Amino acid sequence: MTTTHSFFRSRWVEVPGNVSELPGGLPRGFAAAGVACGIKPSGNLDLGLLVSSAPGTTSAARFTRSGTQSAPVLLCRERVALGGIRAVVVNSGNANAATGRPGFENAVKMQGAAALASRCSEGEVAVASTGVIGVPLPVSSVMTGIVRATHALRPDGEVDFARAIRTTDALDKHACIDVALEAGVVRLTAQAKGAGMISPNFATLLCFVQTDAALSVETCDLVLGVTVKRSFERISVDGQLSTSDTVILQASGSSGVAIEPETEDEVCFGEAMDAVMRQLALDIARDGEGARRVGRVIVRGGGDEVVHRVARAVADSPLVKTALYGGDPNWGRIIQAVGAAMPGTAPLPVGVTIEGIPVCTRGQYTPHDEGAVRRAVQGDEIEYEIDLPGEGAETELYFSDLGHEYVTLNAEYTT
Amino acid sequence: MTTTHSFFRSRWVEVPGNVSELPGGLPRGFAAAGVACGIKPSGNLDLGLLVSSAPGTTSAARFTRSGTQSAPVLLCRERVALGGIRAVVVNSGNANAATGRPGFENAVKMQGAAALASRCSEGEVAVASTGVIGVPLPVSSVMTGIVRATHALRPDGEVDFARAIRTTDALDKHACIDVALEAGVVRLTAQAKGAGMISPNFATLLCFVQTDAALSVETCDLVLGVTVKRSFERISVDGQLSTSDTVILQASGSSGVAIEPETEDEVCFGEAMDAVMRQLALDIARDGEGARRVGRVIVRGGGDEVVHRVARAVADSPLVKTALYGGDPNWGRIIQAVGAAMPGTAPLPVGVTIEGIPVCTRGQYTPHDEGAVRRAVQGDEIEYEIDLPGEGAETELYFSDLGHEYVTLNAEYTT
Numbered sequence: 107m108t109t110t111h112s113f114f115r116s117r118w119v120e121v122p123g124n125v126s127e128l129p130g131g132l133p134r135g136f137a138a139a140g141v142a143c144g145i146k147p148s149g150n151l152d153l154g155l156l157v158s159s160a161p162g163t164t165s166a167a168r169f170t171r172s173g174t175q176s177a178p179v180l181l182c183r184e185r186v187a188l189g190g191i192r193a194v195v196v197n198s199g200n201a202n203a204a205t206g207r208p209g210f211e212n213a214v215k216m217q218g219a220a221a222l223a224s225r226c227s228e229g230e231v232a233v234a235s236t237g238v239i240g241v242p243l244p245v246s247s248v249m250t251g252i253v254r255a256t257h258a259l260r261p262d263g264e265v266d267f268a269r270a271i272r273t274t275d276a277l278d279k280h281a282c283i284d285v286a287l288e289a290g291v292v293r294l295t296a297q298a299k300g301a302g303m304i305s306p307n308f309a310t311l312l313c314f315v316q317t318d319a320a321l322s323v324e325t326c327d328l329v330l331g332v333t334v335k336r337s338f339e340r341i342s343v344d345g346q347l348s349t350s351d352t353v354i355l356q357a358s359g360s361s362g363v364a365i366e367p368e369t370e371d372e373v374c375f376g377e378a379m380d381a382v383m384r385q386l387a388l389d390i391a392r393d394g395e396g397a398r399r400v401g402r403v404i405v406r407g408g409g410d411e412v413v414h415r416v417a418r419a420v421a422d423s424p425l426v427k428t429a430l431y432g433g434d435p436n437w438g439r440i441i442q443a444v445g446a447a448m449p450g451t452a453p454l455p456v457g458v459t460i461e462g463i464p465v466c467t468r469g470q471y472t473p474h475d476e477g478a479v480r481r482a483v484q485g486d487e488i489e490y491e492i493d494l495p496g497e498g499a500e501t502e503l504y505f506s507d508l509g510h511e512y513v514t515l516n517a518e519y520t521t
Numbered sequence: 522m523t524t525t526h527s528f529f530r531s532r533w534v535e536v537p538g539n540v541s542e543l544p545g546g547l548p549r550g551f552a553a554a555g556v557a558c559g560i561k562p563s564g565n566l567d568l569g570l571l572v573s574s575a576p577g578t579t580s581a582a583r584f585t586r587s588g589t590q591s592a593p594v595l596l597c598r599e600r601v602a603l604g605g606i607r608a609v610v611v612n613s614g615n616a617n618a619a620t621g622r623p624g625f626e627n628a629v630k631m632q633g634a635a636a637l638a639s640r641c642s643e644g645e646v647a648v649a650s651t652g653v654i655g656v657p658l659p660v661s662s663v664m665t666g667i668v669r670a671t672h673a674l675r676p677d678g679e680v681d682f683a684r685a686i687r688t689t690d691a692l693d694k695h696a697c698i699d700v701a702l703e704a705g706v707v708r709l710t711a712q713a714k715g716a717g718m719i720s721p722n723f724a725t726l727l728c729f730v731q732t733d734a735a736l737s738v739e740t741c742d743l744v745l746g747v748t749v750k751r752s753f754e755r756i757s758v759d760g761q762l763s764t765s766d767t768v769i770l771q772a773s774g775s776s777g778v779a780i781e782p783e784t785e786d787e788v789c790f791g792e793a794m795d796a797v798m799r800q801l802a803l804d805i806a807r808d809g810e811g812a813r814r815v816g817r818v819i820v821r822g823g824g825d826e827v828v829h830r831v832a833r834a835v836a837d838s839p840l841v842k843t844a845l846y847g848g849d850p851n852w853g854r855i856i857q858a859v860g861a862a863m864p865g866t867a868p869l870p871v872g873v874t875i876e877g878i879p880v881c882t883r884g885q886y887t888p889h890d891e892g893a894v895r896r897a898v899q900g901d902e903i904e905y906e907i908d909l910p911g912e913g914a915e916t917e918l919y920f921s922d923l924g925h926e927y928v929t930l931n932a933e934y935t936t
Contacts, residue, residue: 239853
């Protein structure tokens with residue numbers, strides 16, 4: 107069988123052979139909807155509902171570590187059975203953050219209404235909100251939206267759901283694959299939103315993943331933890347950590363295919379989910395509020411802490427990001443970011459390679475074909491390799507550029 | 522005597538009553554020049570020389586802590602008597618960084634030529650270079666420039682010198698004041714360059730300060746240390762740390778007015794220098810590669826480490842900076858930055874006040890006149906106050922916005 111990979115388009119994502127892309131359709135047991143309820147002045151979709159009808163649905167979740175978590179995040183942590191989430195209700199256009207006690211009560215109302223609509227208990231409903239911070243949630247609009255969404259629930263409603271959770275995202279972000287396992291074929295779908303406020307801390311975005319495989323709660327948590335670490339924790343748009351970031355995996359078990367711990371099927375399922383999450387993370391970096399290019403920085407050297415610190419300094423550097431945007435081969439920006447991340451080590455014998463071309467070796471420029479580097483940085487995906495003294499440690503980060511569209515979007519986000 | 526304050530223009534700088542602004546002229550004992558030697562393709566001034574003819578000149582210096590320090594910074598640290606700097610030679614257009622052993626040898630050549638020209642020893646000559654990283658210094662042009670500058674040295678050459686050290690700065694940054702002390706009147710002049718790569722680590726820019734007061738080496742070091750901490754360490758343009766940052770204070774003693782340790786005169790001189798350095802720091806933030814507005818963030822709360830961390834997170838946040846640029850009252854960006862800097866503390870009872878108007882109290886939006894806040898953030902200088910739990914600690918940072926000019930400049934800096 108030949109698969110056209112329209113979703114998997116990055117050279118940095120390895121797609122397992124047992125994965126087939128599909129145009130759409132949620133895994134068995136799930137239904138979803140996205141409607142407009144009037145939070146966004148544009149009239150665009152702004153309320154999403156996603157429900158599993160399978161009573162034994164298992165789940166796992168990850169949230170932002172921010173000190174100023176939104177009301178829905180606080181609610182999920184306090185009042186949701188995170189291993190048994192049946193329904194997810196999400197609004198966009200308003201983050202319900204910095205809204206105090208009234209905000210928490212509005213999140214409680216959302217949860218209650220979605221529980222009624224989904225015929226499950228309140229503790230089985232996760233709530234998420236994304237958008238402007240510090241504005242009271244228009245909760246009556248949200249209530250109307252939940253009723254409307256309940257009537258619109260469909261087994262192929264995931265595209266509307268994905269649209270309803272978007273804020274400044276320019277592109278839809280959703281995936282639908284079948285995964286052929288020894289025990290049978292299972293489906294995996296995912297919907298994400300990102301754009302600004304994405305940094306390499308876990309869960310810095312919204313992402314909802316569904317499967318009809320049967321997974322134990324522990325397996326859900328294990329697979330989600332590993333794949334989040336290799337995807338959303340490895341991207342940087344603007345080095346920011348949001349108030350609202352949430353990632354949830356739900357497994358309905360409705361396929362009848364069980365994935366047992368420590369089996370080949372568990373590994374295969376994890377690899378498929380890993381590919382989906384990594385592509386979504388890259389899509390989020392590429393869609394980083396107007397981004398034109400995505401960078402990948404690989405740092406090698408003598409310590410785990412230092413390679414991570416350097417990778418993050420490079421990925422978050424506005425000077426590196428503007429050079430990436432401009433298709434500018436100015437590798438001095440990388441030298442500067444590395445030096446700033448390693449104070450007190452001068453003279454540091456750092457090496458820099460861009461798209462396979464060494465430009466700096468042991469702290470000194472390397473004679474190279476400047477035209478070749480200039481051409482290489484015009485692509486969509488640019489790879490930077492940094493070599494620090496010592497060996498043994500290695501890490502990577504994906505990052506968006508910083509361009510005019512970012513400024514335009516963010517200078518006038520509330521207005 | 523009435524003084525027109527054309528240099529001191531920020532409401533955040535307190536100008537002592539014993540300070541008089543002057544149109545120009547170096548302190549006695551000093552001469553300076555700025556010439557073009559062909560490093561900048563534009564033909565603009567790119568070589569500055571500044572010399573004290575007083576044999577007993579004292580000095581102090583501060584440098585970047587970057588791990589990838591430029592060759593001139595390495596040279597200054599290794600081979601200059603930092604308490605007795607007589608001459609300073611600076612080129613712009615090329616940072617002489619990531620240039621390895623040949624770069625160091627070029628810095629040695631610059632030092633030697635400037636020593637010959639200034640009739641002092643090599644160890645009395647400080648060298649600085651600013652501009653593109655990772656490109657070999659065109660040292661023969663620099664040599665020609667040093668010869669040319671030697672012939673152009675003048676007691677009022679500081680404006681040309683200030684121009685010659687500029688890179689992407691849109692505005693000149695130099696000050697000339699007289700300070701009336703009990704022991705007599707002394708002059709203080711300063712020239713700075715900044716723009717990108719400015720973050721609140723000491724000395725993240727070039728700044729040269731001269732006085733004809735007589736100061737011991739220890740007093741030089743004390744005054745420079747304190748004033749750098751209150752000025753250049755308190756600004757953020759893009760959160761970056763440069764390879765090349767250098768601040769030098771020189772005292773020729775040629776006025777015959779001695780400033781003795783622990784006297785009223787020492788305090789008064791320090792306050793005058795503090796005002797100059799703070800205004801230069803603010804000018805650098807305002808000139809932060811196309812900046813339109815400058816923000817001041819004051820953080821109060823229960824710990825020194827945390828107030829600094831939060832202030833830096835706010836000042837460096839691209840989301841806060843773009844909102845400042847757009848004149849956007851989106852204080853949710855501040856909430857987000859504070860929360861990101863204090864993970865694991867949710868729900869955090871943070872307070873935010875913009876230009877004296879409380880918008881958030883104990884983590885919850887405060888009803889306020891939104892029109893008034895919107896008007897307040899249209900000004901040139903915007904003040905944000907952040908209240909964290911506890912009390913006793915307080916800090917402040919000044920930061921530039923992030924706008925289209927920053928992107929344009931930095932996306933095409935080498936091209």
